[in-house]
Amino acid sequence: MSSSPAARRGRSLGSNPASSFRRFCMRAPSLASGVAAAVACSCASPLDDYESDYLPRVPASRVRSIEALELSAYASPLPEEKETSQAEALAKPPDPFAGMERVPLTLEQNRAWTLANNLNLKVALVDPVIANETLSEEEARFEWVFFGSAREARFDQPSDSRLDSNQFTSTDVEMGVRIPLRSGGTATVELPFNRSETDNEFDTLSPSYAGDVRFSISQPLLRGAGRRANLHGIRIARLENDIVQAQTNLEVIRQLAEADRVYWRLYRAERILEVRQQQYDLALAQLERARRRVAAQVDPEVEIIRAEAGLASQLEQIIIAENDVRNAQRDLKRIVNQPGLEMESPVVIEIANEPDPVYLNLDEEALVAAALDTRMEMLELELRLAQDLSTIDFQKNQALPLFTLDYAYTINGLGASVGEAATMVHDKNFEDWSVGVSVEAPLGNEAAESRVHRAILQRLQRLSTKEDRKQQIRQEVLTAVDQVRAAWQRILAARQNVLAAARTLRAEEKQYEVGARTSTEVLDAQTRLADAQASEIAALVDYQVAQIDLAFATGMLMGAARVEWTPRDPRGALDAFGDDPARQPKVERTN
Numbered sequence: 001m002s003s004s005p006a007a008r009r010g011r012s013l014g015s016n017p018a019s020s021f022r023r024f025c026m027r028a029p030s031l032a033s034g035v036a037a038a039v040a041c042s043c044a045s046p047l048d049d050y051e052s053d054y055l056p057r058v059p060a061s062r063v064r065s066i067e068a069l070e071l072s073a074y075a076s077p078l079p080e081e082k083e084t085s086q087a088e089a090l091a092k093p094p095d096p097f098a099g100m101e102r103v104p105l106t107l108e109q110n111r112a113w114t115l116a117n118n119l120n121l122k123v124a125l126v127d128p129v130i131a132n133e134t135l136s137e138e139e140a141r142f143e144w145v146f147f148g149s150a151r152e153a154r155f156d157q158p159s160d161s162r163l164d165s166n167q168f169t170s171t172d173v174e175m176g177v178r179i180p181l182r183s184g185g186t187a188t189v190e191l192p193f194n195r196s197e198t199d200n201e202f203d204t205l206s207p208s209y210a211g212d213v214r215f216s217i218s219q220p221l222l223r224g225a226g227r228r229a230n231l232h233g234i235r236i237a238r239l240e241n242d243i244v245q246a247q248t249n250l251e252v253i254r255q256l257a258e259a260d261r262v263y264w265r266l267y268r269a270e271r272i273l274e275v276r277q278q279q280y281d282l283a284l285a286q287l288e289r290a291r292r293r294v295a296a297q298v299d300p301e302v303e304i305i306r307a308e309a310g311l312a313s314q315l316e317q318i319i320i321a322e323n324d325v326r327n328a329q330r331d332l333k334r335i336v337n338q339p340g341l342e343m344e345s346p347v348v349i350e351i352a353n354e355p356d357p358v359y360l361n362l363d364e365e366a367l368v369a370a371a372l373d374t375r376m377e378m379l380e381l382e383l384r385l386a387q388d389l390s391t392i393d394f395q396k397n398q399a400l401p402l403f404t405l406d407y408a409y410t411i412n413g414l415g416a417s418v419g420e421a422a423t424m425v426h427d428k429n430f431e432d433w434s435v436g437v438s439v440e441a442p443l444g445n446e447a448a449e450s451r452v453h454r455a456i457l458q459r460l461q462r463l464s465t466k467e468d469r470k471q472q473i474r475q476e477v478l479t480a481v482d483q484v485r486a487a488w489q490r491i492l493a494a495r496q497n498v499l500a501a502a503r504t505l506r507a508e509e510k511q512y513e514v515g516a517r518t519s520t521e522v523l524d525a526q527t528r529l530a531d532a533q534a535s536e537i538a539a540l541v542d543y544q545v546a547q548i549d550l551a552f553a554t555g556m557l558m559g560a561a562r563v564e565w566t567p568r569d570p571r572g573a574l575d576a577f578g579d580d581p582a583r584q585p586k587v588e589r590t591n
Contacts, residue, residue, distance in 0.1 A: 090287075090311050092280055096322055097348045103341065104352040107263060108561065114259040115252075115565065117337035125568035131244035132567070138237040148175035164200065169196040176214075183231040184230045185219030208414065211421040222400040232394040236387055243383045250376040250555075252565050257552045259335045261545050266328040267351040267540040272534050273321040279530040280314040282505075283523060289309050289512070290519050303519045310523035317530075321505060343502040357491055362481050367554055369562040371477045372470060374555035381466045388459035392553060395455045399448035401441035409433045473553070480550035487543035494536035501529040 044050065115121065155168040176190035190212065197207040224230065287307040293299040341347055352386045372378060410432040413425035424430065442448070508525040511517040551558045 019352060023302060025467070088314070090308060092277070092284075093315065093318060093322075096326070100346045100348045102348045102350050104350045105263070105332075106352045107559070110259055110263050110332075111256055111559070111563070113336035113338045114256055115563070116256055116341075118259070118335055119337055121252060121255050121565075122568060124248050124255075125565065126570055127244050127248050128241070128567035129569045131241045135234070135237040135241050138233045141233065142180045144180040144182075147178060149173070167199045169197045181219070182227050182230055183219065184224045184226060185217055186215045188215070190214040190216075205414070205416050208416065209418050209421045210332065211413045211418070211425055212410055213413075213425055214408065214410040216406070218406045220402065220404050222403040223398060224402070226397070229394055229397040232390055235390050239383050239387045239390075246376040246383070247380045248567075248581065249565075252563070253376070253555065253557060255335070256557055256563065257548050259332075260548045260558060262331045262335055264354075264355075264541045264544045264548075266325070266332050266349065266535055267353075267355070269321070269324040269328040270351060271537045273318070273325050275530050275533045275537070276314065276317045276321045279526055280311070280318055282526045282529075283307070283311040283314045286519055286522050286526070298515065306519040307523070310519065310526075326554070338369050355544055357488065357540060357543050359488055360484065361549075362484065364478060364481050367550070368474050368477045368482065371473050371554040371558075375473055376555060377469055378466075378473070381462065381469060384462055385459065385466070388455065388462060392452065392455045392459060395448070395452045399445060399452055401439060403440075404438045405435075406438065407433070407435045412500070476553040477550070480546065480553040483546040484543070484550055487539060487546045490539035491543055494532065494539045497532040498529070498536050501525070501532040505529050 050204050149172075151170075151172045153170045153172075155170075157166060157168075160168050172192070172194050174190060174192045178189060179187040179189075181187060188474075192210075192212050194210040195207055196210075200206070219225070287304070287310075290299065290307040291301040294304055329349055332349055333341050333343045333345070343348070411425050411428050412430040412432065413421040413423075414430075415421040415424060505522075505525040505528075508517050508522045512519070512522050548558055557563060
């Protein structure tokens with residue numbers, strides 16, 4: 001007998017009797033434990049209800065009440081307050097990341113850590129394993145089934161004739177194998193055995209031994225006939241397995257793209273913090289110039305007040321920028337989930353890559369064609385359409401009448417001993433056979449016909465969905481291309497803005513030195529320069545993110561390396577029955 005697809009994947013199916021016997025022996029201890037537990041529990045009354053039969057219930061106070069949060073209960077004691085001088089109040093805040101361990105992180109390492117540790121990916125990578133088990137379950141429909149039974153009976157009945165027995169003892173033992181066929185039928189091989197003993201004086205054999213060999217087959221000829229109809233469930237499960245693989249692949253792309261986006265967002269937060277600190281230094285320098293000019297009685301004292309107000313406003317910007325860096329650090333640490341880089345860990349991730357913007361003259365139609373060929377959503381739709389086609393064929397088969405051919409062949413054996421009965425079977429002196437047909441057809445058959453029409457309509461509906469999905473993908477790619485182009489133009493504009501703002505600041509400072517400008521005007525020029533620098537940083541990062549979004553819209557990822565993944569089995573090396581010891585979760589990346 002040919003091996004099944006599941007057997008070729010390394011799974012042992014019941015179509016191999018030796019393999020099935022090994023699996024049965026491996027499970028025997030578990031079965032014995034189950035029987036022992038059933039015997040141990042037999043002392044409990046089957047009519048009574050015991051609280052130990054159920055899991056403990058959650059108290060109502062836990063699920064029906066909402067606690068009030070008192071923040072003061074979680075606050076540490078405040079240090080003694082002391083008066084703060086004006087100079088101390090305007091001093092640059094200490095670096096919150098000073099003294100912390102710093103870990104440089106490249107884009108490649110960021111992706112590798114995300115693949116290996118991201119919790120969302122760990123969840124998604126289990127889905128193919130579950131789908132594979134579902135496929136194995138469906139393929140197990142054609143496992144051979146061993147069956148057996150034994151019965152001992154003793155009859156003691158009054159009789160009104162000497163021809164009838166008063167006491168009769170019978171022992172029946174039967175065993176066999178039932179073989180599901182991929183053609184839809186069932187073949188059965190049975191070995192029934194009987195020992196009977198009676199007190200009837202006219203019985204020529206007492207005790208008597210009867211042993212037979214029986215073969216039977218039942219094969220549908222219309223409904224349920226043929227390999228295509230009977231392999232429909234396996235075909236659907238295989239396609240569903242591929243669908244889950246496609247969905248998992250899409251989730252891997254989504255998580256890696258998000259890791260790239262968060263990586264560049266952290267870069268933006270760190271660079272903007274540097275800009276805000278530089279802006280503070282410029283404002284502090286302006287305050288020193290104002291103090292010198294006021295001390296020289298060149299400017300009025302209000303210039304110092306203006307300069308101090310400008311310096312104070314920069315402190316707020318630094319605090320906001322530092323908090324943005326902390327939030328971006330936590331986002332990236334959560335995504336990579338690398339041991340030693342927990343969200344609350346005193347470790348700072350340093351972005352090792354710098355944006356390298358290069359102008360790209362993109363071919364929109366080529367990108368759209370690549371997206372339609374690569375996107376996992378299109379592959380999933382194609383697989384769903386294949387499922388629909390198989391379902392239509394299956395439902396058409398189920399709408400046919402049930403016409404079954406049955407055949408049975410038996411070799412009979414009887415004797416005063418087991419040996420005599422076996423000899424008679426071997427000699428085939430007594431043989432029986434029977435053949436018959438059975439027919440069943442619903443009157444009207446409306447239910448089956450409705451299932452056929454529903455399957456056809458679902459396929460037609462999905463075909464319309466396919467065209468809509470193509471339009472959505474085209475729109476996403478074109479929008480992403482526009483974002484890349486717009487981000488490039490923003491980079492060019494932002495650089496010109498930075499150059500102009502720097503020239504304006506130098507001019508304002510010179511005008512201030514000759515008394516033609518106030519501190520307010522110099523501080524405004526400094527603010528415009530800082531805003532222009534922040535806009536340039538944002539444009540550089542947005543250009544990187546726009547390329548990531550374009551790659552995601554085409555169903556791919558940025559970078560020169562090809563990313564490969566394998567399903568993750570959370571059970572580890574062995575499953576519940578000790579099968580498949582080679583199962584190991586792993587993640588690979590190849591160039």
